[in-house]
Amino acid sequence: MDDGGYYDFLEVKLVQSNLRFRWHVGNEPEILSIGQNLSDSAWHKVRISMFGGRVSLQVDAATSSKTSNGEDKQLGNYTTNSYLYIGGLPLWYTSKMATLALPSVVFEPRFSGEIKNLIYAVDEFAQPTNQNMMAYKDVRLTQADHCLHENPCQHNGLCVSLDHGAECDCSATRFTGARCQQELQDEVVRFWGSSYLSVDIAKAGPKSAPLLAELDTISFYFKTDASNGLLYFSAYEGNYMALSLLNGELKLDLRIGTGRLKTGVSKARFNDNEWHSVRILRKSEKLQDSSVFVCKVTLEVDAVHRERWTSPGVYSLLASSYVFLGGVSTKFVEINKIFQYPEISKNSNFIGCFKNAVLQADGIRLFLIKLAKEESALVSAHGKFEYRCADHSNNNIQRDVILGQVYEDTTSGAVTFTRPQAFLSVPGFGDERVSQLSLRIRTLEPDGLILYSAGQGGHFFGIELYDSHLWLHYNLGTGHVKLRMSGNRVDDGQWHYLSLTRKGGEGSYSLDNENHQFNIPGQPKLLKEILHFTIRIHFS
Template identity: 20%
Template sequence: TGAIPQFRQEPRSYMSFPTLPNSSFKFNFELTFRPENGDGLLLFNGQTRGSGDYIALSLKDRYAEFRFDFGGKPMLVRAEEPLALNEWHTVRVSRFKRDGYIQVDEQHPVAFPTLQQIPQLDLIEDLYIGGVPNWELLPADAVSQQVGFVGCISRLTLQGRTVELIREAKYKEGITDCRPCAQGPCQNKGVCLESQTEQAYTCICQPGWTGRDCAIEGTQCTPGVCGAGRCENTENDMECLCPLNRSGDRCQYNEILNEHSLNFKGNSFAAYGTPKVTKVNITLSVRPASLEDSVILYTAESTLPSGDYLALVLRGGHAELLINTAARLDPVVVRSAEPLPLNRWTRIEIRRRLGEGILRVGDGPERKAKAPGSDRILSLKTHLYVGGYDRSTVKVNRDVNITKGFDGCISRLYNFQKPVNLLADIKDAANIQSCGETNMIGGDEDSDNEPPVPPPTPDVHENELQPYAMAPCASDPCENGGSCSEQEDVAVCSCPFGFSGKHCQEHLQLGFNASFRGDGYVELNRSHFQPALEQSYTSMGIVFTTNKPNGLLFWWGQEAGEEYTGQDFIAAAVVDGYVEYSMRLDGEEAVIRNSDIRVDNGERHIVIAKRDENTAILEVDRMLHSGETRPTSKKSMKLPGNVFVGGAPDLEVFTGFRYKHNLNGCIVVVEGETVGQINLSSAAVNGVNANVCPANDDPLGGTEPPVV
């Protein structure tokens, strides 16, 4: 059918696709291939022709190699074992900020070299597989030799999405058909079809045969065999996935369900909405009918076995929590001290706090485990699967190493102390039964049956009706080092510089502007303004917008954390809707106030603040004001601290109780004497609750920035 491309390199073979999307700080991709030669380029994506950032996957002497350059330092990661030629292999590469790994088949993953910074990956050009149209596209360190891949590629996934190779290719050259069915892999007269799978083909079996290669005697799916349900072929047979209110091996029974508890039977699952926050706090009660290894909960970043995930499983009779984030090699694993009791209700709570996995079973103590290094954001995008998972669409992460669903009853499901309605909140489900085991043999779903008899109330104790009581900040909902405070019984997160969002879960890169809320501020390195510790002349420019009548624009004086006790300073703030500029030199102060232009109207305003010895000069929207301190013998001002923009920590104490309001608004441009317009990301040494400005506050639009 031509679905699987073959690369012969006679003389050149390659396919091109759009660049790897959204890959600045996080990416993952998988490539399934069958090599005929031990050397060759498998995948390449770069920034500019022959230079800049790049990622490159290739074979050298049958070893998979991943070469990359995220910020001017080329690096190489090599798999531990060589590949066999003329066999299918899958390579997975994943990166999140400082962490990353390459994994070949079921070999142990190999970690990236430690990255000291968090470099941004900037890819612009097309992504190529199998080769490139011109080797001059590649930087010198991207490959060890200029050789294209020889063999077949059956599957490519980018950021968790499978690419349709033939349909989505922008351009291809030197491609022929791989023909994986030519060797006749399907037995017992099965029909072979090429497909983008890890073996590059799918078998359609004759009646009486099943399995991947039709080598096992069994039943395959046929139209209508599952009635109202859907049919899935398994390795050894077929199985019916029955919708809600149906059960039986052919979905032939009407099932009366009860909203208080659900019964799962190994191939069952119920899917609920994706957890909305990167923190986790889930409570549920379980009554296992079997202690065989099984999946109780599963949610992940992707339906493929890659990326972040969270799983609660039964393993060896014990409850076990597994969490993996940010391309780490090994998951966080927390295991209950005692096995679960059979046929008895047990409450389980799972939480994640500052990178730490927390498991509590019954009345036992919390058990905890934490990954080494700093906390990482947990990214979850699939449904929350309960009692099992949809095996037709979801491949669980290999670390879980369990595929069977839970056998028993589940009730009292809470997500962040909010009850989940077990029936009304279902997004998808299969083979769920009632814990009361009340069935009615019936025909079609629409047939007229007698009114159902409500099933008996499941054996759930009243003390299990509520989850563990917790204060709003008790679960530490703030990610990435954010601090939590309780305001009107609600948890409010203050985010460190470089993060934003309700739970500080979003990574951001500030440019030349920043918006502030609450106690937000940015501390900028003083060298961008004036490197001299003592200075007779000082200047600064700011363009800002605000709707609030009070808020600090900047403060430059003592060092961070030092209490104000009369030191020199210069500062500008919005006070009662007008700009006020103040300075202190050698114990004498001057305050200038522009009372002509009100600035709390949401429009852009330009403020230029200058000091020449003991003279203060304030310019607001081109209107000039000046003033002087009382004469002093000292002409130079000592300013040892960094420049605080938008506010400061513990503002009132830090400013000697001159100001008590941080700015709520947007600072579009900050200019210093040394470097002119300042890039806040590169100049910042600290900050809290700083975000990017809205699009209509971009620094290059609207009012012209000041010239200091």
């Protein structure tokens, strides 16, 4: 196989009963040899891996590897590379040797023997699979391939034909068992706005070095009713990738080298408290006949929305020093000031659930939630979180309200407003001249109505969230009065406790244990009506 007759090629052959792998990717041709007496009529397993500059050749239990020098670590281009030929080249290549990167391969002796289980991925988006013949001459298909007539592997498991029968490789699926028949348990975590997962990159790659990869992928499921929040962030020096929710839409902000992309999936909202799948793939690729590298980016959501972009750069490998799921740390906020990443702070941490989060960088595969739950030194969980995603649906909330337990039974949890049009009505104040109210609130929204109680003749009493602060409004017959209650922002995803008491023309309130007094001018009238709550907020 070569890059279409330019420079790069791969060649595997038997030489005096040992296996020799020769390749040319950007620099001088290089060779790895391994094995002895491989012409013994027994089956031998061969595995070749090329991740960045690291090349490994394995035959049975023996392995040989080396690191290539130079910046170019990619084999040609998927759009121009030749087919993969097994056992020899077609005879017509003898008259078209100029189209080969290694013309002498035409004169190599042809392979005589059997080959099975040829497995590789046909492009950067596909999983490795058994390959079928496209064309052939003077070869025959034997009946020894146990995967040929009946594939026993379920759920897209990879069938591998061995001497004793077929075996299933389930590693690329969410299933296990001899036939990939048993579904794995979902790895789930719930965040509450102050929590996140972080990856210690130094323990995933070389010590004190970033995680380097030619191709990396992050995939996960998420579920939330919050409009805004940071889902994923990775960075290295001035380069970064940030995926977040903004007004319910997915936004991707990415900078690599000299290129920057700001895009996402618009005209669709993903804060509907349903599970959504996300997969982001980045691949570093060198342009043909050029020293310029590009990063090809693919964003796939729910297997329906797929967006692709290409970003120019001055690099050959992708790097990550910081990786966060669901939010960022206070330390990173300080680092952010140095590298000028997007405006990201702990205020934008995610509220909701993740499941099955996997970060893959070439040959390294990290199951982030699983590692955090096992308290691995590689992945750490911070803040308030739980490894489950309890159902906080409207049906449960309505059932609690009907039973009258939502304010009395602390086990019923918080009331969550999951839609912009959501509201909750409860009985009003029992005493016409005395009003007492207490509640806890938590939100990431800067604006919205907290509660409202209307009386007769235009009288009202209400609390709103405006420009990230709480405001008290009332008109009890003496005119509209507006009072700011909070000194600090309350749209920080943290719980805030508010209590309020009115006795005739005097009132007091406490917000997060800070006490304040206020007066109602004139002769206030009575107020005894239903209270209405409405905002995308959590009450407890």
